[in-house]
Amino acid sequence: MKHPHDTPLTVSLRRSYRKWLHFPGLLAVLLFFYGPFSLSNYSSSADIDRVVTRCESITTPAGPPSSYSPSSRVERGSDRYVEGTAPVLIKNARIWTGANNGTEAVYGDILLDKGLVMALGHIPRETLIKVKAANAVIETFDVQGKWVTPGLVDLHSHIGLSSAPELRGAADTNSRKAPILPWLRSIDGLNTHDASYQLAIAGGVTTAQILPGSANNIGGQSFLIKLRTTKERSATSKVIEPPQTLIHHQTSDHLHWRHMKHACGENPSRVYSQTRMDSGWSFRQAYDTARKVKEAQDAFCTRVRNVQKHGWWPWSLGKHIASLGDFPEDLQWESLVDVLRGRVKLSIHCYEAVDLDAIIRLSNEFNFPIASLHHAGETYLVPDLLKKAWGGVPSIALFASNARKKREAYRNSEFAPKVLADEGIPVVMKSDHPVLNSRYLLYEAQQAHYYGLDADLALASVTSTPAKAAGLSHRIGSIAVGYDADIAIWDSHPLSLGATPAQVYIDGIAQIRGPHVLVKPEALQHPPKTPDWEAEARKTIEFEGLPPLRGRKIRWGGWSQDDGATKSAGSGVKFVGVKSVWTTDEEGHVHAMFDEEDNTEGGGHSVVVRDGSVVFCSRDSFYECDDSRVQEVVDLQGGSLAPGLTTFGSPLGLAEIRLEPSTTDGVVKDPLTGSVPGIVGGNDAVIRAVDGLQFEGRNTLLAYRAGVTRAVTAPVADGFLSGLSTTIDTGASSAVERGAIIQEETALHISVSLNLGVSVSTQIATLRRLLHESTLDVWERVRTGVIPLVVNVDSADIMATLLNLKSEYERLSGNILRLTFAGASEAHLLAEEIGKAEVSAVLTSPRPYPGYWEQRRILPGPPLSRHSTLTALLAKNVHVAIGVVDEYNARNARFDIAWAALESNGTISKTQAIRLATTYLNRALGATSVPDLVAYRGGSLFDFESKIVGVVSLQRGIIELF
Numbered sequence: 001m002k003h004p005h006d007t008p009l010t011v012s013l014r015r016s017y018r019k020w021l022h023f024p025g026l027l028a029v030l031l032f033f034y035g036p037f038s039l040s041n042y043s044s045s046a047d048i049d050r051v052v053t054r055c056e057s058i059t060t061p062a063g064p065p066s067s068y069s070p071s072s073r074v075e076r077g078s079d080r081y082v083e084g085t086a087p088v089l090i091k092n093a094r095i096w097t098g099a100n101n102g103t104e105a106v107y108g109d110i111l112l113d114k115g116l117v118m119a120l121g122h123i124p125r126e127t128l129i130k131v132k133a134a135n136a137v138i139e140t141f142d143v144q145g146k147w148v149t150p151g152l153v154d155l156h157s158h159i160g161l162s163s164a165p166e167l168r169g170a171a172d173t174n175s176r177k178a179p180i181l182p183w184l185r186s187i188d189g190l191n192t193h194d195a196s197y198q199l200a201i202a203g204g205v206t207t208a209q210i211l212p213g214s215a216n217n218i219g220g221q222s223f224l225i226k227l228r229t230t231k232e233r234s235a236t237s238k239v240i241e242p243p244q245t246l247i248h249h250q251t252s253d254h255l256h257w258r259h260m261k262h263a264c265g266e267n268p269s270r271v272y273s274q275t276r277m278d279s280g281w282s283f284r285q286a287y288d289t290a291r292k293v294k295e296a297q298d299a300f301c302t303r304v305r306n307v308q309k310h311g312w313w314p315w316s317l318g319k320h321i322a323s324l325g326d327f328p329e330d331l332q333w334e335s336l337v338d339v340l341r342g343r344v345k346l347s348i349h350c351y352e353a354v355d356l357d358a359i360i361r362l363s364n365e366f367n368f369p370i371a372s373l374h375h376a377g378e379t380y381l382v383p384d385l386l387k388k389a390w391g392g393v394p395s396i397a398l399f400a401s402n403a404r405k406k407r408e409a410y411r412n413s414e415f416a417p418k419v420l421a422d423e424g425i426p427v428v429m430k431s432d433h434p435v436l437n438s439r440y441l442l443y444e445a446q447q448a449h450y451y452g453l454d455a456d457l458a459l460a461s462v463t464s465t466p467a468k469a470a471g472l473s474h475r476i477g478s479i480a481v482g483y484d485a486d487i488a489i490w491d492s493h494p495l496s497l498g499a500t501p502a503q504v505y506i507d508g509i510a511q512i513r514g515p516h517v518l519v520k521p522e523a524l525q526h527p528p529k530t531p532d533w534e535a536e537a538r539k540t541i542e543f544e545g546l547p548p549l550r551g552r553k554i555r556w557g558g559w560s561q562d563d564g565a566t567k568s569a570g571s572g573v574k575f576v577g578v579k580s581v582w583t584t585d586e587e588g589h590v591h592a593m594f595d596e597e598d599n600t601e602g603g604g605h606s607v608v609v610r611d612g613s614v615v616f617c618s619r620d621s622f623y624e625c626d627d628s629r630v631q632e633v634v635d636l637q638g639g640s641l642a643p644g645l646t647t648f649g650s651p652l653g654l655a656e657i658r659l660e661p662s663t664t665d666g667v668v669k670d671p672l673t674g675s676v677p678g679i680v681g682g683n684d685a686v687i688r689a690v691d692g693l694q695f696e697g698r699n700t701l702l703a704y705r706a707g708v709t710r711a712v713t714a715p716v717a718d719g720f721l722s723g724l725s726t727t728i729d730t731g732a733s734s735a736v737e738r739g740a741i742i743q744e745e746t747a748l749h750i751s752v753s754l755n756l757g758v759s760v761s762t763q764i765a766t767l768r769r770l771l772h773e774s775t776l777d778v779w780e781r782v783r784t785g786v787i788p789l790v791v792n793v794d795s796a797d798i799m800a801t802l803l804n805l806k807s808e809y810e811r812l813s814g815n816i817l818r819l820t821f822a823g824a825s826e827a828h829l830l831a832e833e834i835g836k837a838e839v840s841a842v843l844t845s846p847r848p849y850p851g852y853w854e855q856r857r858i859l860p861g862p863p864l865s866r867h868s869t870l871t872a873l874l875a876k877n878v879h880v881a882i883g884v885v886d887e888y889n890a891r892n893a894r895f896d897i898a899w900a901a902l903e904s905n906g907t908i909s910k911t912q913a914i915r916l917a918t919t920y921l922n923r924a925l926g927a928t929s930v931p932d933l934v935a936y937r938g939g940s941l942f943d944f945e946s947k948i949v950g951v952v953s954l955q956r957g958i959i960e961l962f
């Protein structure tokens with residue numbers, strides 16, 4: 001009796017079901033049925049089979065059986081194998097396999113064939129001969145000792161849901177229909193044309209979990225996809241091990257894991273004007289509904305089994321089973337029922353101890369496991385709580401340094417990965433793309449490593465650990481025979497700054513056509529020797545995530561002001577064990593005093609910093625360098641002194657918790673898109689950032705402690721006119737402290753953008769009128785070049801219009817307009833013209849991302865293009881500098897400039913790299929240069945090996961030691 005929808009598998013299933021009737025318990029359920037039943041079509045033998053199979057299948061565990069061995073795939077090849085893909089032999093690789101908890105590295109070759117890793121290490125000749133016989137070609141690459149890792153797995157991504165560039169027609173991350181929506185599926189919104197796929201692959205990412213957003217407590221089901229384009233070009237064909245509830249009647253030897261997103265805390269509260277208490281009830285109500293469905297199913301199936309046990313004749317068995325009624329189910333709740341059956345890998349967005357507690361209580365009330373907790377800012381403060389989660393401790397998926405944007409992220413710590421790992425809790429680093437560009441997922445692991453996570457766990461945190469959390473560690477996240485052929489080849493050790501793929505394979509298919517491969521220094525071929533952060537990590541816990549950030553101050557030279565600083569006899573600090581020194585001269589130019597970083601024997605020099613002057617200790621300066629004449633001797637252990645960096649582009653000094661209005665200066669009123677109160681001056685009002693400053697914010701002090709001693713900050717605006725920026729010392733305590741405000745009014749800032757809600761032509765007309773006609777003093781200063789006009793602009797078309805406006809203005813007025821483009825994503829398209837017009841460019845996203853239409857034509861940099869935006873602009877003599885967008889990121893300025901230099905393939909020197917965030921930036925913004933000095937122990941600002949131990953502030957007459 002063949003059912004019309006029978007496939008060979010269902011037939012064989014039915015046969016085994018009959019076998020099962022005779023040998024209860026022997027049935028292995030190979031196929032999971034899904035579909036509504038009703039009594040009316042429930043009398044044929046096929047329907048009885050279905051009910052029985054259904055009852056059997058509800059207890060089938062997800063994932064491959066314990067007897068599963070990846071090598072069993074070798075014979076068949078991958079289910080994702082693309083016909084015609086040539087085998088690939090990668091020779092002479094240093095292979096980080098992921099095995100033994102990430103401690104295994106193998107030197108040798110890798111053979112990829114049939115979409116799988118077929119052999120690894122020393123590959124026997126016979127194997128190669130066999131593969132050669134079966135294929136026309138084997139593509140062979142000698143990678144000459146380069147590091148190879150599994151393709152990276154991004155456990156938290158919205159790639160394809162929120163499109164890049166962001167367009168209203170493809171904004172599918174969040175449903176706003178209700179807090180509880182377990183029936184939604186992210187795959188239904190997966191845009192296959194997102195520009196981010198190729199970029200993420202260029203960063204070595206091969207698999208990502210596509211999570212619905214966090215607007216809802218239960219946002220819906222997520223899916224794991226491979227990022228490559230498929231032949232079918234569909235969203236579904238990207239899914240790896242698609243659940244049988246997504247693709248029915250598929251052939252598989254096991255039930256595939258399902259995935260789902262939950263979210264606690266602020267986001268659902270904000271969207272639904274609810275509280276944490278409402279969230280708690282929403283969750284409980286939803287789980288209780290699912291529980292009832294599950295219990296009804298279990299009871300029904302017990303009755304079915306009882307009927308079967310009764311030993312009715314087969315022809316009357318149907319009647320008795322039919323009399324039990326329908327298999328109870330509900331399409332809206334079936335996925336949550338599967339959560340209760342332990343067949344769903346849950347990813348829960350949850351930050352604070354209060355939220356973690358609620359969700360772990362929920363898991364114990366309803367008995368379901370949590371695969372991973374995401375963002376999870378406070379998990380490192382509550383390890384014992386995490387261990388109480390039902391079914392085992394979840395993996396914790398973190399950002400490295402993205403913090404403090406909202407209250408629930410305020411206590412995020414860069415030491416969280418280390419602290420959690422010390423507790424034996426699995427750590428995952430993730431992007432939350434597009435919050436962070438998934439392309440730089442590895443940078444998250446690098447930072448986690450820098451701040452104390454062991455190298456093996458750091459690499460595992462973006463490969464094998466997320467693969468395990470997603471239930472896919474039997475085929476991705478490691479390099480082993482029978483695993484998917486997802487491989488990244490790196491130009492340097494993957495934990496070294498700026499490590500970039502030379503090639504990436506997904507399912508054995510090379511993903512980067514004609515990659516532009518960088519040549520990296522030998523020192524970067526080894527994992528960095530990171531600093532010791534034990535004390536800092538301990539302090540972070542002791543102070544509930546908010547450790548004091550001030551150091552010990554030594555004040556020099558004759559000032560009477562008393563702020564608790566130790567008053568020195570005017571003699572400064574002697575730094576010993578110094579390998580390199582960069583200083584700033586009177587004109588503000590940066591020079592290398594000496595640099596012996598490449599000399600392993602170097603580091604024996606001493607330098608005295610006294611009253612802001614730097615004395616290199618030699619026989620001639622014996623007197624000045626005598627230990628008895630200095631206040632303190634600090635050993636830099638082969639370290640470095642370099643000028644303090646400047647940051648620009650974020651509201652540093654104006655905002656503490658960006659999404660908490662009561663902690664920020666607020667947004668200025670825009671005369672073009674809104675109206676400005678008359679009492680402020682109406683349309684003529686120009687707001688000054690200096691009037692809204694807040695000092696000693698955590699972002700500000702963290703930047704200071706990371707060697708970023710100055711900030712140029714403009715008023716926060718969402719319209720055309722921002723106002724006057726100010727230049728401040730990030731280490732100052734208040735606006736009245738001497739030296740706190742370096743320059744009251746630095747530049748005038750405006751935005752010209754397609755995103756302002758008023759036409760670009762209107763914005764340009766406004767600018768033209770102000771430039772020619774405004775009688776305000778500010779515009780007079782802009783007109784005559786006393787201060788620069790800094791325009792936030794990304795589109796090359798708008799930049800071209802601004803260049804025309806500049807030359808028109810200069811022709812008509814005879815004045816020179818000092819113009820700077822900030823943002824400047826598409827500036828490389830006009831590099832020559834921008835250079836000729838002597839316009840400066842500040843790249844606030846030095847690693848660009850096509851977030852908006854007006855940024856879509858980015859120059860992605862290696863391995864996708866030879867030039868980066870920076871090198872393309874420098875090649876045309878554009879005055880270029882580097883900035884940031886987010887205030888949390890100000891502290892990472894040194895990594896940004898070092899990375900940019902590494903990406904230049906040796907065309908940007910270290911000295912020039914420092915200028916990108918000092919001299920060049922000051923020049924672009926018209927900021928006063930102040931020669932501060934920063935002391936790095938154990939390395940320099942160019943590596944992941946040094947730690948900042950002191951800042952010398954000339955303006956404030958202080959040396960602060962940390």
Ligand SMILES: *[C@@H]1O[C@H](CO)[C@@H](O)[C@H](O)[C@H]1NC(C)=O
Nearest residue numbers: 099100101102103424425426
């Ligand atoms: C990996 O680490 C876990 C937890 O520390 C340990 O239980 C396990 O035995 C380790 N596995 C291997 C292969 O070393």
Ligand SMILES: *[C@@H]1O[C@H](CO)[C@@H](O)[C@H](O)[C@H]1NC(C)=O
Nearest residue numbers: 516517518519862865866905
């Ligand atoms: C980097 O420089 C080397 C030569 O030193 C060259 O072979 C390679 O193609 C360059 N790569 C890029 C991306 O410019």
